[in-house]
Every structure is written in structure tokens, then in C-alpha cells.
Amino acid sequence: MFVHPAFLNFVVKRKEKHMKLSTIAVHTGVNKDSAYNSVITPIYQTSTFRFEDIGTTKGYDYTRSGNPTRRALEESIAALEGGADASVVATGMGAVTTTLTLFKTGDHIVCTDDCYGGTERLLRTYAEHFGLRVSHVNMRDLAAVRACVTPATRALWIETPSNPLLNVVDIQALSDIAHEHGALSIVDNTFLSPVNQRPFDFGADLIVHSTTKYLNGHSDVVGGAVVSRTPELAEKVKYLSNALGITAAPFDCWLTLRGIKTLIPRMKEHEHNARKVAEYLAVHPLVARVFYPGLAAHPDHALALKQQKGFGGMVSFELKGGREAVNTVLRSTTLFALAESLGGIESLIEHPASMSHASMDPALREKVGLNDRVIRLSVGIEDADDLIADLDAALRSAATQ
Ligand SMILES: *Cc1c(COP(=O)(O)O)cnc(C)c1O
DSSP, X not given: OOOOHHHHHHHHHOOGGGSOHHHHHHHSSOOOOTTTOOSSOOOOOOSBOOOXXXXXXXXXXXXXTXXXXXXXXXXXXXXXXXXXXXXXXXXXXXXXXXXXXXXXXXXXXXXXXXOOHHHHHHHHHHHXXXXXXXXXXXXXXXXXXXXXXXXXXXXXXXXXXOTTTOOOOOHHHHHHHHHHTTOEEEEEOTTTHHHHOXXXXXXXXXXXXXXXXXXXXXXXXXXXXXXXXXXXXXXXXXXXXXXXXXXXXXXXXXXXXXXXXXXXXXXXXXXXXXXXXXXXXXXXXXXXXEEOTTSTTSTTHHHHHHHXXXXXXXXXXXXXXXXXXXXXXXXXOSSSEEOSOOOSSSOEEEOTTTTTTTTSOHHHHHHTTOOTTEEEEXXXXXXXXXXXXXXXXXXXXXXXX
């Protein structure tokens, strides 16, 4: 199979194996400009590249297939996850699309039952249009996962912690089940980022990211990435992302590369604030339940401690009372903006049942316990006391109704 020269270069020359993540985030994907030695990688805003001679290029011929700015971001994300290589695409769903296109009609995929709503919708569409077979199962129940696996099973689709209920599942145990059956272990690592979870350490074969979220971290670009453990898988993914035509634009890649440089300090702040918000909500009389794996009371806390390096910035909670109280909270915060998405520096509040998970099959939503009293917070990097005061005022408005 044709191997891109830039790709070979990367596999051979990787020096960051011995570096810590903070150093990798700053020092990977830079110093790419041999013309003027710019430290920061330029935006190669071009659709095409002049050949040196017939059949000879400087490594790039057409931006859909490859672009130096995108390449720099791919190197950065692959290094952060510790994979052989990464393919960067236009959105997180583009990363899911690329990955699902590895499979054929009749192939069976076992998917976590509370996966991202868009992933569930795409799996359903691939099942209806192309005959992909899909089972949704509670992946905390390993016996149930085993019972789902058939000779046609080609992959386990894992998302941990899950969205929005923050359930944690055992990546190593699930990867072992996948490998016993010759299937791939695929992990959507969007919620924790490589700072807080390294799925390749626990047997994953492919890692999917919506770089829209923590990796870029500034709510100003949508993007996605697929990271492969082996060069063989990386080649297949690279082929598909180019063939599907969903590779990312140079400017978007440049922004994401810039965002990644501060990933590590941002993640520390997100977590610091999320923990404080979770602890505040846990004792609030109007709150029925808090979902945050960092709390000792979370049912998966022990597993999260074992598998994660941190607990991230997402906190969900279930309100006591009816939809009116929920609506009042959603309308009353001023620092937490009512908006979908997550992982940016600013705090967001949203209602999964009517917003991020509205596309999810209602029966499946019911089954996983995602009722319409659940509110999801993406806790930003503002001051924690200000964020808590904002929530406190909103909850007081709901209580006095
Ligand atoms: C947002 C998200 C996606 C989809 O990413 P987009 O960039 O919105 O296309 C996939 N998985 C998870 C866990 C997400 O949060």
C-alpha cells in the first residue's frame, strides 16, 4: 500500500516518546517552516501544491489528501494519545463517520447504551441504509456485553465517562472482550482528553475525538480526529478520511493546534472548578443526584480512580421538582450560557433531553435513565466561587416558584 512520505518521517523520527504531556503539547507540531524558520506552524491556506517534477512532490499534492498545517495537528494529537498516527477531520462526527466506514454490511458493533446522541443517530442510519448491525448495551455489565457478542462482531464502541450521565466503564476489560473475539476496541475520548485518560494504555485500538471540545478548548472551531494504535490501522483511516472527503481545513487545524498548547493547564482549571461545583450541588436540597466520577459517592468512583488521571470538567445533576423548575434554572444562570457543546473555557449549561440528546431514540433515552430533569454543565475556567454563586442564584429562583 502507498505510504505517504510525511507519514513515514513521523513514525521514524518520533522523539516525544520520552517527553511528558505538557512538553508534547507545546513542542509537537511546531518548527515546520524551513523557508523562514517561523516557530509557529504557518496556515498553509492552499488547495494544491506545485510538483517538483513529474511524479515528484515535496510530500503534498492536494489539501484534501494532505496539508502541512493539518499534518502538524495530526502529529500533535497522535503524540498526546501515544498512537502510531492520527487523521484530523472536519468534525467529531466526521471522526465517527470515518471510523464506522471501516466496517461492512453485516458487521456487528456493540455500542455503549448511553453514547453521544449523534453517534447513536449515525449508527442507526448506517444500520438502516447499509445493513450494519448494532447492539446497545450497558457496558458496566460485562456479562451483558459478552452475551451481545456474535461471530459477526467487529468492534466495541466505548465512551467513558458517558454523556451526559458520566457513567464510567472498564476500558481494559472491554478491550479484552473485543480482542478475544478478534474485534476492535474503539474509545471516544472526547470527555476526558488525553490529559485525563490514555485509552491505548488499556488496550484500545482506535481513539475518536471531537476536537471541538477540550482539545481546541475555545469554542471557536469544530473538528475531529481518529488516532490509531498501529500504522496499519492508521493507513486505513487516512485512506478513508481522504476518500470520504471530510479532512479538516488548514485554518481550523491551526486554531486547534494553538488551543492544544494550553490543554494541560486548562484541564487542571476545568477539573478544579468542576469538583467545587459538584461538591456544592451534592448537598443542595433541590438537587436529587449529582453525576461526577470525582465524587466518592459516584458508583464508578473506584474505577475512575484506577483508569483516569483526572475527572474532567463535566458535571450533570438531576433536579427535584418538575420541568418548570428545570426551565427556571436553565433560564436563570448568567455566567453559564444556555448552549450545547462543551469543553470550552467558558461555562455552559444545557438540557440533554431537549438539546444534545434530542436526536436519541426516546426509548433508549428512557432505558439509560436520562430523564428530563437532568441538567448538564460544562464547567469553564472562570473563578469557581463566581460560578457557584451563579448556580446558587438560579437554584434559589427555582426553589421560590
Ligand atoms: C461533541 C461530541 C461528538 C461529536 O463531535 P462534533 O465535533 O460535534 O461533530 C462526538 N462524541 C462526543 C463524546 C462528543 O461530545
